[in-house]
Amino acid sequence: MADDVVDVLIIGAGASAAAFAWSMADTRMRILCLEQGDWMNPADYPSTSKHWQVRRQIAYNQSPNIRQRDTDYPINEDESAVSVANFNGVGGGTILYSAHFPRFKPSDFRVKSLDGVADDWPLTYQDLDPYFAQNDKNMGVSGLSGDPMIPYHDMPLHHIPIGKMGDAMGRGFNKLGWHWWPSDAAIISEDYEGREKCANLGPCNSGCAKGAKSSVDIAYWPLNQRLGVELKTRCRVREITVDENDMATGAIYFDENGIEHHQRAEIVVMACNGVGTPRLLLNSTSKNFPDGLANRSGLVGKNLMFHPWGMVEGYIEEGMMSHLGPQGTCLLSQEFYETDTARDFVRGYTLQVTRGQPPVSVATNGMLRGDIPWGNDHHAAFKRYHGNSVLVGICCEDLPEEVNQVTLDPELKDSNGIPAPKLTYRLSENSERMMAHGLARAEEALEAAGAFQITPFGQVRHTGWHLMGTARMGGDPSRSVVNGWGRSHDVKNLFVIDGSIFVTSGAVNPTTTIQALALYIADQMKNNLATLFD
Amino acid sequence: MANVITSDNFLNDEQTKSLTPLLNCIVPPDADSGMPGAGELDFIGYVNEFAPEAAAGIRSELDELNTAATEEAGSSFGELSGADQATVLEILRHRNVRFGRAIVVQAMACYYQDDQVVALLGEQSPPFPEGNTVHPGDLTLLDPVKAAGRRYREA
Numbered sequence: 001m002a003d004d005v006v007d008v009l010i011i012g013a014g015a016s017a018a019a020f021a022w023s024m025a026d027t028r029m030r031i032l033c034l035e036q037g038d039w040m041n042p043a044d045y046p047s048t049s050k051h052w053q054v055r056r057q058i059a060y061n062q063s064p065n066i067r068q069r070d071t072d073y074p075i076n077e078d079e080s081a082v083s084v085a086n087f088n089g090v091g092g093g094t095i096l097y098s099a100h101f102p103r104f105k106p107s108d109f110r111v112k113s114l115d116g117v118a119d120d121w122p123l124t125y126q127d128l129d130p131y132f133a134q135n136d137k138n139m140g141v142s143g144l145s146g147d148p149m150i151p152y153h154d155m156p157l158h159h160i161p162i163g164k165m166g167d168a169m170g171r172g173f174n175k176l177g178w179h180w181w182p183s184d185a186a187i188i189s190e191d192y193e194g195r196e197k198c199a200n201l202g203p204c205n206s207g208c209a210k211g212a213k214s215s216v217d218i219a220y221w222p223l224n225q226r227l228g229v230e231l232k233t234r235c236r237v238r239e240i241t242v243d244e245n246d247m248a249t250g251a252i253y254f255d256e257n258g259i260e261h262h263q264r265a266e267i268v269v270m271a272c273n274g275v276g277t278p279r280l281l282l283n284s285t286s287k288n289f290p291d292g293l294a295n296r297s298g299l300v301g302k303n304l305m306f307h308p309w310g311m312v313e314g315y316i317e318e319g320m321m322s323h324l325g326p327q328g329t330c331l332l333s334q335e336f337y338e339t340d341t342a343r344d345f346v347r348g349y350t351l352q353v354t355r356g357q358p359p360v361s362v363a364t365n366g367m368l369r370g371d372i373p374w375g376n377d378h379h380a381a382f383k384r385y386h387g388n389s390v391l392v393g394i395c396c397e398d399l400p401e402e403v404n405q406v407t408l409d410p411e412l413k414d415s416n417g418i419p420a421p422k423l424t425y426r427l428s429e430n431s432e433r434m435m436a437h438g439l440a441r442a443e444e445a446l447e448a449a450g451a452f453q454i455t456p457f458g459q460v461r462h463t464g465w466h467l468m469g470t471a472r473m474g475g476d477p478s479r480s481v482v483n484g485w486g487r488s489h490d491v492k493n494l495f496v497i498d499g500s501i502f503v504t505s506g507a508v509n510p511t512t513t514i515q516a517l518a519l520y521i522a523d524q525m526k527n528n529l530a531t532l533f534d
Numbered sequence: 535m536a537n538v539i540t541s542d543n544f545l546n547d548e549q550t551k552s553l554t555p556l557l558n559c560i561v562p563p564d565a566d567s568g569m570p571g572a573g574e575l576d577f578i579g580y581v582n583e584f585a586p587e588a589a590a591g592i593r594s595e596l597d598e599l600n601t602a603a604t605e606e607a608g609s610s611f612g613e614l615s616g617a618d619q620a621t622v623l624e625i626l627r628h629r630n631v632r633f634g635r636a637i638v639v640q641a642m643a644c645y646y647q648d649d650q651v652v653a654l655l656g657e658q659s660p661p662f663p664e665g666n667t668v669h670p671g672d673l674t675l676l677d678p679v680k681a682a683g684r685r686y687r688e689a
Contacts, residue, residue, distance in 0.1 A: 045662075047660055047661045047662045048660055048662045049660050050647060050649065050652070050659045050660045051584060051647050052659075052660050052661065053643065053646075053647055054584050054585070054643050054647070055584075105686050105687070106686060106687065106688060106689035107686065107687040107689045109689060110689035113689070114687065114689060124689070125689065144673070144676075146680065148679065148680065148682060148683060148684050148685045148686070149685045149686050150686055151686070159671075161668040161669060161670040161671055162669075162670070162671035163668045163669050163671065164669050166671045167669070167671055167672050167675060170671075170672070170675040170676070171675060173679075174675060174678050174679075177678075179679055179682070179685055180676075180679060181676070181679065182671065198665075199662075199663070199664070199665025199666070200665050200666040200667065200668045201661035201662055201665050201666070202661050202666065203661065209662040209663075210662060210663070210665070321666075321668075324666040324667075324668050325666070325668040334685070337686075338685075338686070338687050359646040359647075359652075359655060359657065360642055360643050360646045360647060363642040363645070363646050364638070364639055364642040364643070367638050367642060368635065368638070368639075374559060374560045374561075374623075374627075374634075375559065375560075375562060376562055378560070378561050378562070379561075379564045379567060379569055386655070
């Protein structure tokens with residue numbers, strides 16, 4: 001079968017691939033997805049074990065360099081201010097994501113026109129709006145309609161409970177007169193499509209044993225397979241192959257036994273995230289593409305964007321049991337999202353209020369800081385902190401800069417000998433100023449909510465969840481890697497559908513926008529099948 | 535369950551005798567709440583299963599403790615009275631504020647995942663399948679946010 005030609009070959013089985021494959025399935029074309037990781041077994045997730053608080057620290061760590069599963073690839077992060085969080089398996093990053101699911105806003109697609117920085121996207125919020133809605137339905141998204149910070153849209157399921165912590169923070173934001181709203185979440189708050197509703201286990205970010213979190217191995221892939229999409233695991237792609245006419249011909253991959261195969265295809269679709277996709281393109285060199293496939297612009301790997309992430313912690317003594325409930329989703333404030341010329345930075349950020357820490361973290365951190373003592377006072381002190389912690393994250397919009405990039409490490413390789421990615425990344429002055437502003441506002445919000453012992457941690461390194469910009473969209477082949485619907489300017493049957501194609505980063509978690517974009521691209525392809533390669 | 539010497543005990547006799555009283559100095563039992571002391575739990579078994587890489591650091595800290603106890607009170611820590619143990623710890627922790635970090639980190643992980651402790655805290659362990667009940671939130675708090683009207687920029 002490896003020598004058969006498939007119509008569409010998708011590399012990677014994460015968020016974008018799942019949505020794209022679902023949409024393309026109605027073409028009845030033969031679609032094959034190659035994934036380097038495994039199917040996950042929810043029964044193995046840490047929350048099924050009483051020692052879940054430590055079991056998640058290694059095997060389910062968000063960093064591939066710590067996790068070191070044989071399905072992971074290493075990443076050289078020595079020259080990066082942010083380290084990558086990802087997962088390699090069916091579901092990709094959605095296996096460990098917190099499922100916080102806010103949409104990009106209309107202004108996010110018009111950054112150059114509105115604020116004179118970076119570039120506009122070759123599409124608008126309105127273009128993506130129907131795809132956001134379709135994806136919300138497919139994934140199972142919960143939320144409260146009517147947020148004045150985003151165009152009105154109906155939510156398929158009612159919002160996730162915000163808890164007493166949400167009430168306390170909401171009162172604080174009200175005191176300041178700031179915007180806030182319960183988070184949209186790709187977590188089902190009601191029984192939905194054969195899945196049981198969320199039971200507030202808590203640790204969504206080490207895998208959801210309940211199946212209530214809409215990771216795409218649950219929400220999309222079983223359906224995709226019923227629709228005829230093929231998915232092969234433990235297939236690690238080394239290189240996209242190309243012919244003398246600059247057309248992709250397929251992919252060379254290693255199976256789980258290390259045997260090399262060449263899978264031929266009429267269309268190749270990259271869905272490996274903002275680090276994996278440029279890594280694979282840069283590894284795909286040939287006579288016509290000596291600097292990497294689809295890289296005549298020289299921009300493959302350039303303009304890497306994360307969201308610089310700050311963190312402030314406080315405690316509110318209200319017996320909130322703040323650590324219960326979906327870890328990454330409580331509420332957000334976008335008071336400082338849009339550009340304000342009175343500030344010393346352009347663009348803005350989201351304040352993201354997430355649940356508190358579980359008992360082991362509260363005790364360990366409290367002991368190491370000296371807040372929870374040794375001896376007879378230990379229990380009373382622990383009680384003061386336990387269930388009362390509140391974390392406020394500052395999710396800053398990152399602007400594209402070519403100096404921030406993914407390249408190939410000259411020495412580091414994965415277990416199949418494929419060169420590993422190397423990141424070069426630093427925060428811009430704009431990001432530094434934005435971060436300082438956000439940290440101060442997060443402290444202010446916690447004070448208004450009545451918190452004590454407010455601790456700003458500054459910019460936090462281990463927060464590289466959102467990987468964007470390294471194969472950007474655009475109309476000008478000299479300034480972008482793919483066109484306005486994800487097709488490579490240089491290779492007419494090569495598409496990129498993951499966060500690599502983002503032109504700018506917004507200031508919210510990108511998964512819903514990545515998936516809406518993947519659905520949009522699939523529709524563009526279906527609408528242009530007759531002239532797809534022109 | 536009290537700490538016991540097992541075939542996979544990574545401590546020598548002197549270290550073992552000092553471990554239980556040290557753990558109980560870190561987290562003593564609390565009669566009012568019924569919380570056990572950290573020395574009552576199977577700390578060694580926990581470390582063996584979940585943090586074997588921490589064993590060397592734990593041994594080193596126990597050696598440091600016993601050296602200090604011998605210098606200050608003439609005997610290893612496990613042989614001292616409760617009052618002398620407290621005095622030795624005070625001196626040692628004053629001299630080295632980082633003393634005990636390796637043991638504390640593992641003790642907290644062992645203690646706050648113990649069945650009895652978790653039950654007394656009112657937690658589900660493991661969280662799956664029972665889950666937790668969370669207050670839905672008071673949505674009337676959003677009234678002023680709604681009243682402020684549209685806030686996003688048209689583009």
